[in-house]
Amino acid sequence: MSAAAAAQVPAEWVSVLPHLGYRLPEDRTPQDSQAAQVTVNLPLSLVRQSILPTGRWPIPGPVLQGYRRYRPTPLWRARGFEEAIGARVPVYVKYEGGNISGSHKLNTALAQVHYYQAAGVRELATGTGAGQWGTALAAACGGSGLRCTVFMVGGSLAAKPYRGSLMRLLGATVIPSPSGLTTVGKRAREQRPGGGLALAIGEAIEYAAGRQGCAFATGSGETYSIIHQSVIGQEAIAQLQELDADVDTIIGPVGAGSSFGGTALPFLVHAKTAGLPCPRLLAAESSACPKLTHGVYAFDHTDATRAGPLEAMYTVGSDYQIPDMHAAGLRYHGAAKLISAMRYHGQIAAMAVGQQEALRAGQTFARSEAVLTAPETGHALAAAARLAAGGLGAGRRSQGVLVCLSGQGYLDLSAYDEYLAGRLDDAPPSDELIRAATERLQPVHPEQIPQHAAS
Amino acid sequence: MHRSAANVRDTVNQTVKRAVIRESRLRLDPGEIADDEPLNGGVLRINSLAFVGILVQLEDDLDIIFPDELFEGRSFRTVADVVDILVRASAADEQNEAAEQNEAAL
Numbered sequence: 001m002s003a004a005a006a007a008q009v010p011a012e013w014v015s016v017l018p019h020l021g022y023r024l025p026e027d028r029t030p031q032d033s034q035a036a037q038v039t040v041n042l043p044l045s046l047v048r049q050s051i052l053p054t055g056r057w058p059i060p061g062p063v064l065q066g067y068r069r070y071r072p073t074p075l076w077r078a079r080g081f082e083e084a085i086g087a088r089v090p091v092y093v094k095y096e097g098g099n100i101s102g103s104h105k106l107n108t109a110l111a112q113v114h115y116y117q118a119a120g121v122r123e124l125a126t127g128t129g130a131g132q133w134g135t136a137l138a139a140a141c142g143g144s145g146l147r148c149t150v151f152m153v154g155g156s157l158a159a160k161p162y163r164g165s166l167m168r169l170l171g172a173t174v175i176p177s178p179s180g181l182t183t184v185g186k187r188a189r190e191q192r193p194g195g196g197l198a199l200a201i202g203e204a205i206e207y208a209a210g211r212q213g214c215a216f217a218t219g220s221g222e223t224y225s226i227i228h229q230s231v232i233g234q235e236a237i238a239q240l241q242e243l244d245a246d247v248d249t250i251i252g253p254v255g256a257g258s259s260f261g262g263t264a265l266p267f268l269v270h271a272k273t274a275g276l277p278c279p280r281l282l283a284a285e286s287s288a289c290p291k292l293t294h295g296v297y298a299f300d301h302t303d304a305t306r307a308g309p310l311e312a313m314y315t316v317g318s319d320y321q322i323p324d325m326h327a328a329g330l331r332y333h334g335a336a337k338l339i340s341a342m343r344y345h346g347q348i349a350a351m352a353v354g355q356q357e358a359l360r361a362g363q364t365f366a367r368s369e370a371v372l373t374a375p376e377t378g379h380a381l382a383a384a385a386r387l388a389a390g391g392l393g394a395g396r397r398s399q400g401v402l403v404c405l406s407g408q409g410y411l412d413l414s415a416y417d418e419y420l421a422g423r424l425d426d427a428p429p430s431d432e433l434i435r436a437a438t439e440r441l442q443p444v445h446p447e448q449i450p451q452h453a454a455s
Numbered sequence: 456m457h458r459s460a461a462n463v464r465d466t467v468n469q470t471v472k473r474a475v476i477r478e479s480r481l482r483l484d485p486g487e488i489a490d491d492e493p494l495n496g497g498v499l500r501i502n503s504l505a506f507v508g509i510l511v512q513l514e515d516d517l518d519i520i521f522p523d524e525l526f527e528g529r530s531f532r533t534v535a536d537v538v539d540i541l542v543r544a545s546a547a548d549e550q551n552e553a554a555e556q557n558e559a560a561l
């Protein structure tokens with residue numbers, strides 16, 4: 001591998017909000033929200049980043065210091081992978097798996113811990129699917145003295161026990177979800193065994209609400225977390241320039257969309273600012289949870305408690321029982337509202353990939369590039385392989401593809417074992433199932449997306 | 456020149472009332488809202504989700520940045536609860552500004 005590593009760690013985060021040409025739909029309050037008292041559950045610093053059309057946000061010193069321990073992350077041309085897949089265009093990769101958490105999630109975990117700590121919070125609770133976000137938050141909390149409690153999808157924890165070990169090593173308390181600790185968890189244990197990320201998040205929200213000095217922190221769906229991930233794309237732009245390389249397609253895996261957004265959206269900002277054509281931004285999602293390719297654009301719940309806001313998202317329905325799958329980080333019913341709005345406005349393309357194809361791509365990458373990627377990342381590699389081998393399509397300049405390698409796969413080897421044993425299958429939901437899970441949702445009509453003056 | 460405490464309170468009071476009226480989609484004059492009007496009651500419809508957005512808007516209206524620690528562990532039931540904390544923040548902000556100006560003058 002020939003890495004471009006001389007790039008600097010960016011001193012600012014980049015926001016795409018002022019470049020969209022429209023405002024994101026406002027969240028809706030659940031009908032039954034009658035609480036007599038109002039509270040501030042999110043540091044205002046994060047609220048500002050989510051709603052203000054500010055293009056650049058300075059990265060606080062302590063966060064930048066944390067970034068410098070593992071950034072800039074390597075970017076290289078994956079020539080071995082190109083050869084293995086018969087690529088007709090160069091494939092560049094940006095690897096985010098080299099930190100203690102093993103994924104890009106540490107980029108927002110460090111930022112969130114900084115802001116919550118400044119706000120006086122003493123404990124953070126969260127829900128995690130594959131465990132990457134939980135590990136990242138545990139790592140960030142462990143370095144700052146905050147307590148950390150992680151509700152991890154029970155099936156995922158059982159399949160990947162070392163995720164739990166690592167989080168506990170970093171000082172977190174790890175609770176399999178559904179648990180007996182929360183009302184929503186107890187109810188789920190009675191009604192629908194198995195759980196899922198929305199339930200784990202719901203448990204964390206309920207847990208945090210009942211504890212003084214405790215707040216809920218979320219990994220990837222919120223606009224601020226996508227903004228924190230913009231260090232990935234900013235570094236990639238500089239690194240590609242150092243290599244005198246150009247790409248016209250940016251690909252990342254999408255659970256909610258933070259690694260994809262963090263990689264791809266700085267390219268959109270860069271293109272808009274420089275007056276250049278925008279590269280194609282391609283979201284690679286799981287065919288078991290195909291919100292961007294088969295879902296509806298509607299207001300849906302973000303978690304199983306249904307106490308949180310209804311957000312405008314592409315969704316397969318928060319009621320949809322997503323089948324068990326190994327890329328648990330993609331096992332979420334909706335895409336982030338920022339990613340969803342951009343999909344609605346035609347600024348983002350999407351492709352659904354099955355887990356067999358994803359793990360096959362991961363295996364090919366491991367053999368050809370000597371880097372073991374997470375199953376989630378395999379979805380982006382598979383999408384890249386389809387495009388790079390087949391050409392980038394009519395009208396594209398076919399200069400090359402950049403893939404965000406969102407995480408490493410050493411704690412996901414059980415998934416590769418299943419793949420090697422031929423025990424994996426793909427179960428994409430039928431249109432009827434998605435229709436049944438989404439028919440009660442309020443669609444986001446175009447007139448509900450207010451236009452604002454182009455800035 | 457610094458405003459009197461009464462002036463600061465009056466400005467914050469009017470600004471907060473305008474913001475909660477706007478968020479509740481009402482057509483009222485700020486004077487028609489009582490100081491002890493519940494934020495989420497029969498007249499105003501402000502919940503925690505909307506409240507954070509209002510605070511960011513108030514920062515713009517009042518030309519102040521509220522520190523994150525201002526709100527940790529607090530809950531707000533009435534308009535006056537919000538006004539009280541923001542008056543305190545405004546006063547602290549003005550003091551800081553004055554101190555910075557004095558320092559620069561030395």
